[in-house]
Amino acid sequence: MTAGYPLDRRLPPDVLVGGGTAWSRYRQYPVFSLPWLRGRSALFATIIGVIALLIGGTIGLLARDYGLVLPMASYQFAGFALMATAGPALATWVRHRGWSALAERRGIVAAMLLGMVVSYFADSIASARIDAMLVAALGPSARPPAPDLGPIEQAVSTALNILLLIVIYGLFGGGLALRAYFSERQRWRDHRNQRELADARVQAQRADLRLGLLQAQVEPHFLFNTLASVRALVRRDPARAEATLDALVDHLRATIPKLREDDALLHSTLGQQLDICTSYLELMRLRTGDRLGHAVEVAPALRGCAYPPLLLLTLVENAVKHGIEPKPGPGRIRIDAQRTEGELVVTVSDDGAGLQPGLGSGMGLANVRDQLAMRYGDRARLRLDGRPGEGTRAQIRIPVEAP
DSSP: OBTTBOSSSOOOTTTOOSOOSGGGGGGGSOTTSHHHHHHHHHHHHHHHHHHHHHHHHHHHHHHTOGGGHHHHHHHHHHHHHHHHHHHHHHHHHHHTTOOOHHHHHHHHHHHHHHHHHHHHHHHHHHHHHHHHHHHHHHOGGGSOOOOOOOHHHHHHHHHHHHHHHHHHHHHHTTHHHHHHHHHHHHHHHHHHHHHHHHHHHHHHHHHHHHHHHHHHHHOOTTHHHHHHHHHHHHHHOHHHHHHHHHHHHHHHHHHOOOTTOHHHHHOOBHHHHHHHHHHHHHHHHHHTTTOEEEEEEOOGGGTTSBOOTTHHHHHHHHIIIIIITTSSSOEEEEEEEEEETTEEEEEEEEOSSOOOTTGGGSHHHHHHHHHHHHHHGGGOEEEEEEOTTSOEEEEEEEEOOOO
């Protein structure tokens, strides 16, 4: 590993430049890594081999000597292959030394320059051998005479040749790869910053979820009212007071998870949430003097589905507070769930006072919407239906997930 990321693994998509085609897949790896060098060398060797055979075959046809084809192609291949791979191979060796960033950059630049020198001498040797073979096969006419140039023309010609060689050896020998190497580091830093920012956002969302759930757990609005009801029942109806206390204990035991376990604050199953709602409804039944009836109709197979903590309880609390309590006489709350088209649909309905103006904009339902948006984005929704005096139906749709 170097520069903070491994050299033997593919780069993330937002760090890649190219690499989408069959002949450029080596660019999916860090520049001057072993996988990059192997892929690039294989590509260049294939192209150079085909070109060398074509050149060798052409010369063999011109000289009417087919024994020249393979030797000519071999020298052409060796010269061009060294030109294409000498610098990148040396730079790859440098990058795997584990040096500091500054030393690595300097070493890679030096390796590329050294590769250009090696390529020049390799090309010179191969060209000399090819010229000698051409002269032997075609005679002195195979080598055109050098033009007679003056001193100034000779100097300009030499400078242009040197410049041309630098461009050819630089580009063909990995100059573009050197540029990609330096930009890759910046692209990787940008990728890492984006990933850290995304992680920070996820952590912030998790913190918001935990805060909202903790507030819902440690500040149940009905707690003090329940204790006041028990106090009033102690002398008048001790048995009901005892049953109410037992129901309160059962509800708090079901509601408050182990606060040291973060997962307990963020994850649960539908079955666990139904148990919490059932204990709450039983407690409220005792508090209201059996005026509240309730039913839970959920298939056992759905109880194991993942479900956000305490959102369902908020709907049940609203049904009691805004539906059953304001309505004279008995009332009933029903909870049912079904799975359809990849969604888990849970409905809380009551036959109470109905949906009153402004009821859907309370803090409890706002928290439900926020929690759904944080967890599922636009894949989940809360819907309220009802009419005054005819009851209310609250429904949550979420995507089905493993528990």
